[in-house]
Amino acid sequence: MKKLAVLCLLALNAGVLLAQEHQMSKNYQAPADPLVQQKLSQWQDLKFGLFMHWGTYSQWGVVESWSICPEDEGWTQRKGPYGETYNGYVKAYENLQTTFNPTRFNPEKWVAAAKRAGMKYVVFTTKHHDGFSMFDTKQTDYKITSAKTPFSANPRSNVTKEIFNAFRKENFMIGAYFSKPDWHSPDYWWPYFPPKDRNVNYDPAMHPDKWQKFKDFTYNQISELMTDYGKVDILWLDGGWVRPKSTIDTAVDWQRGIKFNQDIDMPRIAAMGRAKQPGLIVVDRTVAGEFENYTTPEQQVPGVPLDHPWETCITMGDSWSYVPNDHYKSAQQIVQLLVKIVSRGGNLLLNIGPGPDGDWDPVAYSRLAQVSGWMETNGEGIYGSQSVAPYSTGDIFYTKAKNSNTLYAFLMAGKDSTVKFEPTVTIKLNNIKAVKGVSLLGQKQKLKYKLKGDELIVSLPAPIQHNTGYQYAATFKITY
CATH class of the missing domain: 3.20.20.80 (Glycosidases)
Structure with missing residues (x-):
């Protein structure tokens, strides 16, 4: 393997790298087979x-x-x-x-x-x-x-x-x-x-x-x-x-x-x-x-x-x-x-x-x-997903299910590993005019929301706000 090369990176906290320099190829040729x-x-x-x-x-x-x-x-x-x-x-x-x-x-x-x-x-x-x-x-x-x-x-x-x-x-x-x-x-x-x-x-x-x-x-x-x-x-x-x-x-x-x-x-x-x-x-x-x-x-x-x-x-x-x-x-x-x-x-x-x-x-x-x-x-x-604009905003990262009008917004936890929920969460959307439903993976209840321009404002009930069981990242599921 090879040593870290400098690209535009997200924070990795990767530690000491015992390797050699490696950089990606600049041009890609899709396989014909x-x-x-x-x-x-x-x-x-x-x-x-x-x-x-x-x-x-x-x-x-x-x-x-x-x-x-x-x-x-x-x-x-x-x-x-x-x-x-x-x-x-x-x-x-x-x-x-x-x-x-x-x-x-x-x-x-x-x-x-x-x-x-x-x-x-x-x-x-x-x-x-x-x-x-x-x-x-x-x-x-x-x-x-x-x-x-x-x-x-x-x-x-x-x-x-x-x-x-x-x-x-x-x-x-x-x-x-x-x-x-x-x-x-x-x-x-x-x-x-x-x-x-x-x-x-x-x-x-x-x-x-x-x-x-x-x-x-x-x-x-x-x-x-x-x-x-x-x-x-x-x-x-x-x-x-x-x-x-x-x-x-x-x-x-x-x-x-x-x-x-x-x-x-x-x-x-x-x-x-x-x-x-x-x-x-x-x-x-x-x-x-x-x-x-x-x-x-x-x-x-x-x-x-x-x-x-x-x-x-x-x-x-x-x-x-x-x-x-x-x-x-x-x-x-x-x-x-x-x-x-x-x-x-x-x-x-x-x-x-x-x-x-x-x-x-x-x-x-x-x-x-x-x-x-x-x-x-x-x-x-995660599985079978695609990247979707805006990709990330602050501590929220986005994916889209393939062949489906379903988005996922991952709200990252802070240093203590537990997701801190505010009364509302603002999720950026890209060219979506109407939303059919919002839920939090791991919870059965549907969440209330408002769509204002390209911002989806999701209201979280008190039990979710005080829920300390969400570690590492919490996932909002949005259908449109």
């Missing part, structure tokens, strides 16, 4: 997904992959007895494979918690930049199912398959995160040269045979994921520096550092993926064009709706990967992030990093349980 269009529309209605970064690095409690990248020593420093030399550190890092044994791995427990919280899809890191495969690939022995890895003896050692199967049984859409760069592959970081930064460490134009080997390796690994792991809905490709040189945006700092053409033949990969998984959504992050079917702003919420499908990926804690005693966002922060994102027409992909034992921090379960109570009452204003 009708099956992809249909799947993309279904995905947009889901609104709330689970992201998981997990690998051998969880044993050290360090940021995923980046500590072995020479370019990034400044913000993810190598520590401990192995940090004296770069090569010594990388050797120790890769040797984590021989001790990785997450015996508490139980994906059904994750599914239950995510489902209760109202999540509808999952994206799992099948392989991050360090190249360690969390699936039973035949292309390398640097994988969780290798005999070198203690967990390989476990009947559930192919964790990607187990996770996908468990979530699919509960009707989640399935997303496979896959890193295009592979810092373990000798055909990406060729041992003949030392690695200099995140990019390939040789010129592919001067060594086309070696680059072709890497392209085939990448294609074959993705083909395995598209063939042997059941129905897959999303191929979520990270590592946007692996891209055709013609697509580099020199206005973006990290893209200016891409010196070579790193074209891995996305048309070939996407065609294969969709032949095996019809309607597959492909997300080639930051590489604008036909293979970035939705964009992925990271740790941020655009201040205005975007004109295309999008998803923001945000950490529940401060880190993408497991860190002991991480600081987790409150349930209020999570709910209000979800409301803000959905009011702008996007999806929230919330990340939780499993620990080295194969389970989440208990705090993560607690947060999802708290969110679940709110979603049970207010979810109808």
Whole structure:
């Protein structure tokens, strides 16, 4: 993942971000395949997904992959007895494979918690930049199912398959995160040269045979994921520096550092993926064009709706990967992030990093349980909704139900997490001349109201004014 880039943001209170710079593509090209269009529309209605970064690095409690990248020593420093030399550190890092044994791995427990919280899809890191495969690939022995890895003896050692199967049984859409760069592959970081930064460490134009080997390796690994792991809905490709040189945006700092053409033949990969998984959504992050079917702003919420499908990926804690005693966002922060994102027409992909034992921090379960109570009452204003002007006014955020004359206005709670009701609430409307009814989700009674121009003034009876049971946000339902 990548570090926060500055856009027009709403307040996130996101905390420390252990990541690299990421910016959205400026141009969007809608997919031409009708099956992809249909799947993309279904995905947009889901609104709330689970992201998981997990690998051998969880044993050290360090940021995923980046500590072995020479370019990034400044913000993810190598520590401990192995940090004296770069090569010594990388050797120790890769040797984590021989001790990785997450015996508490139980994906059904994750599914239950995510489902209760109202999540509808999952994206799992099948392989991050360090190249360690969390699936039973035949292309390398640097994988969780290798005999070198203690967990390989476990009947559930192919964790990607187990996770996908468990979530699919509960009707989640399935997303496979896959890193295009592979810092373990000798055909990406060729041992003949030392690695200099995140990019390939040789010129592919001067060594086309070696680059072709890497392209085939990448294609074959993705083909395995598209063939042997059941129905897959999303191929979520990270590592946007692996891209055709013609697509580099020199206005973006990290893209200016891409010196070579790193074209891995996305048309070939996407065609294969969709032949095996019809309607597959492909997300080639930051590489604008036909293979970035939705964009992925990271740790941020655009201040205005975007004109295309999008998803923001945000950490529940401060880190993408497991860190002991991480600081987790409150349930209020999570709910209000979800409301803000959905009011702008996007999806929230919330990340939780499993620990080295194969389970989440208990705090993560607690947060999802708290969110679940709110979603049970207010979810109808989230799922299958669209952004609608004026999007937000003060502490009120708006959504509209698809194909319906129904609006939802979310009144946010303050710092103490409880919604404070005044005798009247003023809700801004946009070009609505008549209102049929107003209610508060969680209450059966209809509310009295007046429509004055573009302002809907809702009167709240005393029992609602004094009701302290509304946490995080209260939702007014308006039909017109």
